[in-house]
Amino acid sequence: MHHPTYGTHMKIKSQLSQIIKKVLEDANIEAEDIVISDATKPEFGDYQFNGVMRLAKILRKNPRQIAMDVVKHIDTTGMITKVEVAGPGFINIWLDNRWISTQANSILEDKRVGVGLVENSQKVVVDYSGPNMAKQMHVGHLRSSIIGDTLATLLEFLGDEVIRQNHIGDWGTQFGMLIAHLEEQGADGNQNLQDLEQFYKDAKVRFDESEEFANIAREYVVKIQSGDEHCLNLWRQFIDKSLGHCEEVYAKLGVNLTRNDVRAESFYNSELPNIIKILKDKNISTNSNGAECVFVDGEDKPPVIIQKRDGGFLYATTDLSALKFRAGELEADRICYVVDARQGQHFKQVFSISKQANIVGESVALEHIAFGTMMDRSGKPFKTRDGGTIKLIDLLDEAVIRAKETIKKRNEYSEAELNRVATAIGIGAVKYADLSISRESNYLFSWDKMLSFDGNTALYMQYAYARIQSIFRKHNAEIIGEIKIDDELEHKLALMILKFEDTLTKASIEATPHTITSYLYDLVTLFMKFYEQNPILKDGVEKEVKMSRLQLSKLTANVIEKGLDILGIEVVDRI
Ligand code: ARG
Numbered sequence: 346m347h348h349p350t351y352g353t354h355m356k357i358k359s360q361l362s363q364i365i366k367k368v369l370e371d372a373n374i375e376a377e378d379i380v381i382s383d384a385t386k387p388e389f390g391d392y393q394f395n396g397v398m399r400l401a402k403i404l405r406k407n408p409r410q411i412a413m414d415v416v417k418h419i420d421t422t423g424m425i426t427k428v429e430v431a432g433p434g435f436i437n438i439w440l441d442n443r444w445i446s447t448q449a450n451s452i453l454e455d456k457r458v459g460v461g462l463v464e465n466s467q468k469v470v471v472d473y474s475g476p477n478m479a480k481q482m483h484v485g486h487l488r489s490s491i492i493g494d495t496l497a498t499l500l501e502f503l504g505d506e507v508i509r510q511n512h513i514g515d516w517g518t519q520f521g522m523l524i525a526h527l528e529e530q531g532a533d534g535n536q537n538l539q540d541l542e543q544f545y546k547d548a549k550v551r552f553d554e555s556e557e558f559a560n561i562a563r564e565y566v567v568k569i570q571s572g573d574e575h576c577l578n579l580w581r582q583f584i585d586k587s588l589g590h591c592e593e594v595y596a597k598l599g600v601n602l603t604r605n606d607v608r609a610e611s612f613y614n615s616e617l618p619n620i621i622k623i624l625k626d627k628n629i630s631t632n633s634n635g636a637e638c639v640f641v642d643g644e645d646k647p648p649v650i651i652q653k654r655d656g657g658f659l660y661a662t663t664d665l666s667a668l669k670f671r672a673g674e675l676e677a678d679r680i681c682y683v684v685d686a687r688q689g690q691h692f693k694q695v696f697s698i699s700k701q702a703n704i705v706g707e708s709v710a711l712e713h714i715a716f717g718t719m720m721d722r723s724g725k726p727f728k729t730r731d732g733g734t735i736k737l738i739d740l741l742d743e744a745v746i747r748a749k750e751t752i753k754k755r756n757e758y759s760e761a762e763l764n765r766v767a768t769a770i771g772i773g774a775v776k777y778a779d780l781s782i783s784r785e786s787n788y789l790f791s792w793d794k795m796l797s798f799d800g801n802t803a804l805y806m807q808y809a810y811a812r813i814q815s816i817f818r819k820h821n822a823e824i825i826g827e828i829k830i831d832d833e834l835e836h837k838l839a840l841m842i843l844k845f846e847d848t849l850t851k852a853s854i855e856a857t858p859h860t861i862t863s864y865l866y867d868l869v870t871l872f873m874k875f876y877e878q879n880p881i882l883k884d885g886v887e888k889e890v891k892m893s894r895l896q897l898s899k900l901t902a903n904v905i906e907k908g909l910d911i912l913g914i915e916v917v918d919r920i
Contacts, residue, residue, distance in 0.1 A: 351846075351847060351850065352459065352460065352461070352843070352844070352845070352846025352847040352850065353448055353459065353843040353844075353846065353847075354840075354843055354844040354846070354847040355847050355850075357392070357424075357440070357843075358381040358392065359381075360424065361381045361392055361394070361425075361438060362378075362379035362380070362381050362394075363379075364419060364420070364425070365379050365381075365394055365415060365419075365436070366379050368414075368415050368418040368419060369400075369415065371418065372414060372415075372418075374400065374404065374411070376396070376400060379394065379396060380394075380396060381393070381394055381438075382394075382395065384437060384438075387833070387837075389431065389435070389437045390427070390429070390437035390438050390439040391438060391439055391440045391836075391840060392437075392438045392440075393435055393436065393437055393438065394435070394436040394438070395434075395435050395436075397411050397412045397415070397434035397435070397436065398433060398434050401434065408433055408434030409430060409433065409434050411434065412430040412434040412435070412436050413430055415436060416428045416429065416430055416436060423441065423444065424440060424441055424444045425438055425439065425440060425441065426439050426440060426441035426442070426444075427439040440836075440840070442829075442830040442831060442836055443830075445830055445836060445839050445840060445843070446827070446828050446829055446830045446839070448839075448843055449828045449830075449839045449842060449843065449896075449897070449900060450827050450828050450896075452842075452900070453827075453828070453896060453899070453900065457502075457907070458842070458845055458900065458903045458904050458907055459842075459843065459845060459846055460502070460503070460845060460846040460849055460907075461846065462503065462504030463503050463504040463505060466504045466505050466506060467505045467506070467678040467679050468505070468506045468508065468675070468676055468677050468678050468679075469500050469505045469506065469507050469508070469677065469678065469679045469680070469681065470507075470508045470510055470671045470675060470677040470679070470680045470681065471493055471496055471497045471500070471507055471508070471509055471510065471681045471683065472493070472510045472511075472512050472667075472680070472681065472682045472683065472684070473489050473490060473492070473493020473494065473496070473497070473509070473510075473511070473602075473683040473684075474486055474489050474490040474493060474511050474513075474591070474595075474600070474602055475489060475511060475512045475513060475514065475684065476513055476514070476591050477513070477514035478513055478514060478515045478520075478583070478584050478587045478588065479514070479517070479519045479520065479523055479541070479545055479587075480541060480542065480545060481540075481541045481542040481590075481736060481737075482590070482591055482594055482737050483735075483737070484719045484726075484727050484735065484737070485685045485718070485719075486591075486737075487594075487598075487719075487737055487740075487779075488685075488716050488719060488779055489683045489684060489685070489716070490594070490595065490598060490600045490602070491598065491600070491775075491776050491779045491780060491913070492683050492714065492716055492779065492780065492784060492858060493509075493681075493683035493714075494598075494600045494601055494602070494913050495780060495858045495861075495911060495912050495913055496681060496683060496714065496853075496856055496858070497509050497601070498601070498910075498911050498913065499849060499852060499853050499858075499861075499911050500853055502849070502911060503849060503850070503853050505853075508671075508675055508677065509601070509602060509606040510606060510608050510667075510671070511602050511606045511607045511608065511609075512608065512609070512610065512667065513584075513588065513591075513607055513609045513610065514609075514610055515584050515609040515610055515611050516609070516610045516611040516614065516663075518566050519545075520565075520566070520569060520580055520583070521562040521563060521564070521565035521566030521567075521569065522548045522549065522551075522552050522562040522565075523544070523545065523548050523583055524562075524565050524569070524576060524579045524580055524583060525548070525551075525552075525558060525561045525562040525565050526544070526547060526548035526551055526558075527579060527582070527583055528579055529551070529558070538583070538586045538587065541587055541590060542736075565579075584609070588604075588607065590738075593738055594737050594738055594741070597738065597741045597742075597772065598741065598772060598775075598776070598913075599772060599913050599915070600913065601913075608667075608670075610663050613663050613666035613667055613670065616666045616669070616670070617658045617662050617663065617666055619666075620651065620662055620665050620666050620669070620704075621637055621651060621652050621658075621662070623702055623704065624637070624639065624651060624665075624698070624702055625637070627701075627702055627703075629698065629701055629702050630651060633648065634654070635654035636650050636652060636653055636654050637650070637651050637652035638650050638651070639651060639694075639698050641694045641697050641698060642694070649661050649694045649695070649698065651665070660691070661691065661694070661695055661698075664691075664692075664695045665695060665698060665699055665702075665704060668680070668695065668696075668699045668704055668705050668711075669699070669704045669705070671705075672699075672704070672705040672706060672709050677709060678708070678709060678710065679709070679710040679712070680705075680709065680710070680711050680712065681712045681714050681856060682711075682712065682713050682714060683714040683716070684713065684714070684715065684716075685715070685716060685718070686715035686716060686717055686718075686785055687718075688713070688715075689713060689715055692711075692713035693713070696711040696713075699711070712856065714784070714856045715784070715785055716784040716785060717782075717784070717785055717786045717787035717788060718787045718788075719779075719787070719788055719790050720787050720788065720789050720790065721789070721790055722789065722790075722791065724789075727790050740775070741771075741772060741775065743792075744771035744772060744774060744775045744792075745764075745767050745768050745771035745772065746767075746771070747771060747792055747796055748766075748767040748768075748770040748771030748774065748796060749763060749764075749767040749771075751770070751796050751804075752766060752767065752770065752920060755920065756919060756920065762919075765917070766917045766919070766920065768915075769807065769914070769915040769916070769917050770796070770803070770804055770807060770917070770920075771796075772914075772915075773803035773804070773807060773909070773914040773915065774795040774796050774802065774803050774804060775795065776803065776912060776913055776914055777795065777802060777803035777806075777862065777912065777914060778790070778791075778794070778795040778802070778803075780858040780859060780861075780862055780912055781801050781802075781858075781859050781862035781863070781866075782859060783857070783859050784857065784858070784859065801862060801863070801866040803909070803914050804920075805866070805869060806865050806866075806869055806905055806908075806909060806914075807909070807914075807916055807917060807920060808920050809869045809872060809873065809901075809905060810902055810905045810906060810909075810916045810917075811916070811917055811918060811919055811920040812876075813872075813898045813899070813901065813902040813905075814902070814918045814919070815919070816881060816882065816895070816898060817895075817898075817899075819882055820881075820882060820895060824892065824895045824896060824899060825892065826888075826889060826892030826893065826895075826896065827892070827893065827896065828893050828896045828897055828900075829889065829890075829893045830893075830897075831890075832879065834871070834874055834875040834878060834879060835875060835879065835893075835894075835897060837871055838868075838871050838872060838875050838897060838901065839897065839900075841867060841868050841871055842868070842897075842900050842901065842904055844864065845864070845904050845907075845908070848860060848861060848864040849861065849911070858912060861908055861911065861912060862912070864908070865904075865905060865908045865909070868901065868904060868905070868908075869901075869905065872898075872901045875897070876898075879894055881894045881895060881898065
């Protein structure tokens with residue numbers, strides 16, 4: 346079993362639950378699981394135990410009486426500073442400022458801001474991006490690239506061994522047509538590959554208008570499949586070019602996918618007959634009207650076709666082969682597919698077949714990390730104004746231009762700095778907008794919203810970070826000394842910082858980047874309040890208090906920086 350490392354927040358909860366359990370046991374009350382929750386309002390303290398009512402029912406006792414008895418016996422000289430009974434029998438718990446200060450001070454110099462490594466590291470395959478070579482990358486691939494990259498970075502940071510797999514679509518009959526078109530254009534061919542969408546359309550026009558061209562295209566399909574060197578070379582050239590386009594997008598986005606991570610559909614070609622054999626031998630597949638089929642959902646539901654009548658293989662066959670490779674050769678413990686929610690049925694079926702056929706061992710976790718569709722303001726799938734599919738590279742360029750407009754007036758920037766800052770903000774905005782909604786919902790693409798200084802945006806976090814840096818510039822001296830919490834906001838802020846590790850753990854288990862963005866939003870909102878009410882550099886602030894507040898600001902900045910880094914978003918020192 347995989348044991349994630351629990352951080353301070355979970356440790357506090359478990360400690361509190363032990364304390365309450367002990368008190369109950371001393372009073373001869375048998376209580377199995379004591380669940381401690383986060384307090385939902387400031388007046389409820391930091392943590393809360395609301396299981397007394399349930400206990401009271403079992404014991405047929407007055408809940409308030411039990412709660413009072415428990416509270417009376419809790420030691421309030423260390424970690425806990427105050428306990429109170431509230432309502433019909435809630436127990437509210439306040440943590441001690443000194444205790445929290447000690448915890449915070451222990452991570453002041455820690456580059457990982459208190460985040461440990463998982464105890465049993467896993468081998469995790471993250472399948473993401475997966476563009477199709479015949480076509481332009483679309484927003485679905487954008488979402489996959491952004492979410493997948495975050496998941497990979499996050500798991501790596503927590504200590505898993507991550508294997509990135511870019512399952513590009515580089516095989517199929519359409520390549521005959523494309524290669525015929527490429528060859529027909531001779532030297533100009535490569536030039537025209539700039540616009541793949543157009544190239545595909547042009548090839549299709551040629552295919553439809555000329556019988557001769559169509560025949561050559563069909564011949565090419567057969568030739569590529571039978572390993573004809575000349576045709577394979579043209580095909581490679583085509584793939585190389587279109588992959589190059591994707592890599593431009595990766596570079597602009599700051600997505601860490603390289604050629605080494607590409608394991609294209611064609612990689613599995615030679616294994617596909619073997620997959621059919623395995624499924625036939627195990628009587629998992631059956632011949633139905635000449636096609637090899639697996640009836641996963643019962644005889645009356647459409648089957649998964651793994652081999653067509655003409656002998657051709659399908660998307661599902663390739664994925665079964667990829668599963669075999671990943672579980673076998675790559676020895677993955679967990680395989681995550683960051684793919685559009687609309688492929689949910691496909692993955693459900695393929696996963697189920699792979700387990701049934703023992704292509705993938707019992708213990709391997711197979712997860713479809715599904716995400717919704719990107720919508721425009723009218724609620725339709727995201728397109729350009731003229732209705733065409735948007736080119737991602739243009740979208741990203743526009744993000745940077747818009748970011749420039751947003752920040753130009755605020756500061757004197759050199760040309761180079763303006764470019765750097767606008768890139769961080771523009772690209773960060775696109776990524777953050779994508780990561781901050783719960784991934785399975787569809788999301789509304791809005792420039793104004795994503796480039797806003799307020800709200801749950803990248804800019805809000807980047808701005809807070811830059812603001813902290815400006816405090817440090819003004820302070821212009823070393824920050825030495827310790828955190829000494831002595832008010833409500835500092836108390837809350839420090840506790841929030843201590844929740845970072847558990848936030849990352851939760852995000853890694855559930856594969857939910859929005860867990861991280863929500864956390865950052867709460868953290869920064871708290872910091873802004875703290876900063877408004879607790880002057881740091883103002884005259885008259887005692888040196889010790891000043892240092893403590895500077896340290897608390899530094900920890901906040903460290904968490905923002907690390908958190909954004911995991912989301913693939915850069916921070917800047919000045920906005
Ligand atoms: N190329 C596919 C598409 O655009 C995505 C590939 C996802 N990965 C996989 N192993 N099926 O829909």
